[in-house]
Amino acid sequence: MKNSFVELSGRDRAIALLDEGTERELVGPFDDMISPHLEPQGIVPESDDGVILMKGQLEHKNVLVISIESAFQGGGIGEVSGAKIVAALEQVLKDNQNGKTIYPIIILDTGGVRLQEANYGLLSISEIQNAVVAVKKYVPVIGLIPGRVGSFGGMSITSAILSYLIATKKARIGLNGPEVIEQEAGVREFDSSDKDLIWDTLGTKQRSATNIVDEVVEDSVEVMRDAVNQAISKKKDAKRTEDADFYLSLLDQLDMSKPLNTVDYRELYKNVKTVTHPITEAVATTEEKPKSRGRLWFEKLTGIKNAETNVSTVLQATVDGKAYVAIVPDPKNRFPRVREGEAGLQEGFAIANAVNKIIKDDVDKEVKRPIILVVDVPSQAYGYKEELIGIHVALASSAAAYAKARQSGHPVISFIPGDAVSGGFLAHGLQSNRLIALDDDSITIQAMSKASAARITQRTIAELEEATKHVPAMAYDIDNYEKLGALYQLVKGVSSWDANDQSVAKVKKIIDEAIDSAKNDANDLRFRYNTKIAKESGRVATIKMRQAVADQWSD
């Protein structure tokens, strides 16, 4: 008789992967590390915050299993659970750097950001992605998506960054859940009551046919163990975030005037002729462009008026030795879901190409070019075609490229004059080691719109707004965001829509200071929990968790 892997709890899944008797849990239920953010919102916490760390051996190889328990709050990533994953991956990195080989295995069963800890979830997920990119230089990072919840939201972006993905037929993978797409884009875009459509689109069968997952296995402990062991032994790596040219070619061949179904998409996928898609440097034009805070500041910082590249929604240019990148709106774009400046398929892949070219061009240079992200992204694109093709892969491609740039020594700085929301922010902003924001009321910084967040967490908008008063991470404004400690600087006295000469000079000076600060510091994301605000209040639970994992790491 076969033993189901899917039916096991998160903890039992971790134990089941390991050689019998070798398991040792780190920072488990007896360590009192619960989320401090749930009880103030009337939500029952869990003693492990929904993430289980289990060290042990798999066929005599040292491994760390990170298992997300989907039955607790949908496997959502909050501050404590996120810090647990990041801290463990960083220990894995350190061991491998010191010649002690240990393989990380991540069991993904998660809706992504835990909406009750929204901005903490986004920060944590970007930090997980950074750690994965770093660890992959030494050992493969294997992901399992057994199913129940599957892998959604920011953690689907993480899944695309992992080396190799093993799933059962009970899993689904997508960036935006169908309910959120329905809420944001209407029922005609994606009908969340149509379960067959959901499974056909996001289910493993379609996903394995189009390389979103690498291997589909039977739901059995033995089969799963063997698949993971093979993946580790053979150092399997799909390099999923290094396929931007393929996807940009695919998008060229996609007919946006017609609906796309799963069968047609598979045909298209099989027949793509890949050509290179370099993105051009922005040049000045005389044609007036759609206004946005992102475009305004990109043009002011670079001095390029009515800037234009060969991708209408992505601006990039190197000026005075600094590379600038922005996502901008284009009301006539052939992808309707990015017309207001959202991060979509083309944006993610085009930015990946741009950033990877910067890394390549500077590979032999002693001083790497700083990369400045002008952040004004109202969200990721909410669309059916986007999900079917795999928008999470697009956003993972740009996030991974930014992480790689930073880890190769490029200072990566985000300047935030506009919105910084959700997957858009993960793809374009959160891999920066310095975040600078304007202190402007017009800025929204969050994981999900109020309407969608209320629907998913089954609260009214009034209840949601009440919660934001108690938990800064739930709020939508930049002043509450500052309380998390992640910002390098909140710039006072400069407004988002008024980029006058004095303001531009001030911002440029702060960006230069941030570049110097980043140059003299570690090239990871630790700056965020080492600021004064972070230490005193913003990331206290993160810091405590990092210490606990470090204390318990060695055998």
Added chain:
Amino acid sequence: MEKLTFSFKNTKPVQHPVHVGVVASGDLEVIFKPTTSKETTLHIVTGSDGFKEVWQNVLTRFFERYPLLADIEINDFGATPGVVNLRLTQAMEALNNEE
């Protein structure tokens, strides 16, 4: 959400910490920790308000049979009394297995 505290004058000290269950819909987690106290204290966080008396009854009945002396934490997400009793019993069995 409601926080409840109960204490019982129990006699059989537990030797090891144990943990069972998940804070899933209709379920709960139970943690027993060894204690130096003379009383068993339970700290319960429950998602279902207004069931203090039901908890009192379930716990009294359980401890009458098994007077385990421990610090006990329970995080409950709407479990029925039957499930509560089941998890407590599982925790006790886990204790016995380790002895």
